[in-house]
Amino acid sequence: MTPRSSCPINGTLELFGDRWSLLILRDMAFARKTTFKGFEASAEKIATNILSDRLARLEAGGFVHKDRDPEDGRARRYRLTRKGASLIPVLSEMALWGETHLRDADTIPGLKDTMKGDRQAAFSALIAQLDLADP
Amino acid sequence: MTPRSSCPINGTLELFGDRWSLLILRDMAFARKTTFKGFEASAEKIATNILSDRLARLEAGGFVHKDRDPEDGRARRYRLTRKGASLIPVLSEMALWGETHLRDADTIPGLKDTMKGDRQAAFSALIAQLDLADP
DNA sequence: CCGCATCACTTGCAAAATGCAACCTATATT
DNA sequence: AATATAGGTTGCATTTTGCAAGTGATGCGG
Numbered sequence: 001m002t003p004r005s006s007c008p009i010n011g012t013l014e015l016f017g018d019r020w021s022l023l024i025l026r027d028m029a030f031a032r033k034t035t036f037k038g039f040e041a042s043a044e045k046i047a048t049n050i051l052s053d054r055l056a057r058l059e060a061g062g063f064v065h066k067d068r069d070p071e072d073g074r075a076r077r078y079r080l081t082r083k084g085a086s087l088i089p090v091l092s093e094m095a096l097w098g099e100t101h102l103r104d105a106d107t108i109p110g111l112k113d114t115m116k117g118d119r120q121a122a123f124s125a126l127i128a129q130l131d132l133a134d135p
Numbered sequence: 136m137t138p139r140s141s142c143p144i145n146g147t148l149e150l151f152g153d154r155w156s157l158l159i160l161r162d163m164a165f166a167r168k169t170t171f172k173g174f175e176a177s178a179e180k181i182a183t184n185i186l187s188d189r190l191a192r193l194e195a196g197g198f199v200h201k202d203r204d205p206e207d208g209r210a211r212r213y214r215l216t217r218k219g220a221s222l223i224p225v226l227s228e229m230a231l232w233g234e235t236h237l238r239d240a241d242t243i244p245g246l247k248d249t250m251k252g253d254r255q256a257a258f259s260a261l262i263a264q265l266d267l268a269d270p
Numbered sequence: 271c272c273g274c275a276t277c278a279c280t281t282g283c284a285a286a287a288t289g290c291a292a293c294c295t296a297t298a299t300t
Numbered sequence: 301a302a303t304a305t306a307g308g309t310t311g312c313a314t315t316t317t318g319c320a321a322g323t324g325a326t327g328c329g330g
Contacts, residue, residue: 005178008233008240009161009226018316019152026144036278043140047318052279074277074326086236091144093228098143101221105143153287171307182289187308209297209306 012090015061020046020054022091025063028080029088029130035075058084065133079133088123147225150196155181155189157226160198163215164223164265170210193219200268214268223258 003011016022027033027042039051046054055078058064063084069075096115098105114122138146151157162168162177174186181189190213193199198219204210231250233240249257 003239004180006239006241007158007161007178008230008237008243010158010179010233011237011240012229012233013154013157017152017154017157019148020317022148022152023142023145026142037276040278043142044145045139047320048279049281049319050317069277072277072327076278083236087232090225090228090232093225094147095143097222097225098145098147101218102143102146104138104141105146106141108143155288172305175307182291183308184290184310185288188287204306207298207306211307 016087016090018054020044020050021058022087022094024051024054024058025080025084025087026091028064028078029085029091029126032130034077034079035069036078037075039078063087067133079131081133085127085130085132088126089119092119092123151222151225153189155179155185156193157222157229159186159189159193160215160219160222161226163199163213164220164226164261167265169212169214170204171213172210174213198222202268214266216268220262220265220267223261224254227254227258 001014003014023042023044023046024039027039031038031042033039033042036048036051036055039055040046040048055064055066059066059078061083062081065079065081067077069077092111092115095108095111099107099111136149138149140146158177158179158181159174162174166173166177168174168177171183171186171190174190175181175183190199190201194201194213196218197216199213200216202212204212227246227250230243231246234242234246
């Protein structure tokens, strides 16, 4: 798929401009979810065919790494790669926007302060707590 | 339309999680475009029915204000409201991500520095240069 | 090691969103 | 008056999404 333009905003939207991809990354980055069932159980109720498709795309794009769950042979383990974790600032900015402009959105404790202070440090700390996959 | 969840990221995605809405805001915020023809002329080649639909949604959501163009009675003038301009940080973060992670994305001069320095000041300066609508 | 539950899907089909091309109306220009 | 331009709308084909049901592999309790 050849991009519609060379605008970096457009490129980002061609990858993540849908209603589900970033929610999966959110679950990995902020809720530490790693399994299909875990993503399926999120409040937004993604359909399994869409979830399957998005995980495949995220894996193909190198944002997510998939392997067997070492604690349950039936389960697969999905983890962010460093490339996937690079979207945390985008997710955070969207969370901040939603929190300040949407009526019935939850407040994420500490988010506003984090986004005002040393973001880089906060993101690094968050990433350090994640069990990233490496390729 | 009742939101799928009260997650602020989800709420933001329900409003802007499509391939076009943020591009229109981009054109207003960064390219200073104000007319239907102007948006239509952008590199991504949006179809006119989609453009019409997105402008209507953005107006209904209070992100964009529409009036007659004072310099051409045939044209309508679309301008960001303050609420619409509040998405500039999200757009900028997406631009930064695209610029650093996508192969063939353009580089926006000064963006990386801006995003490392005093963002708030940079965003304020940008907004000051825009002719915002004010409802 | 048998039966049942769970995990990660896939399939089929209906509904909605998107994309394309043609057409239309109001205003401006010559 | 004729023509061009701005901002749409309409009809239709294609694509994406969503829902429900079904499938194969693995684990677990007896």
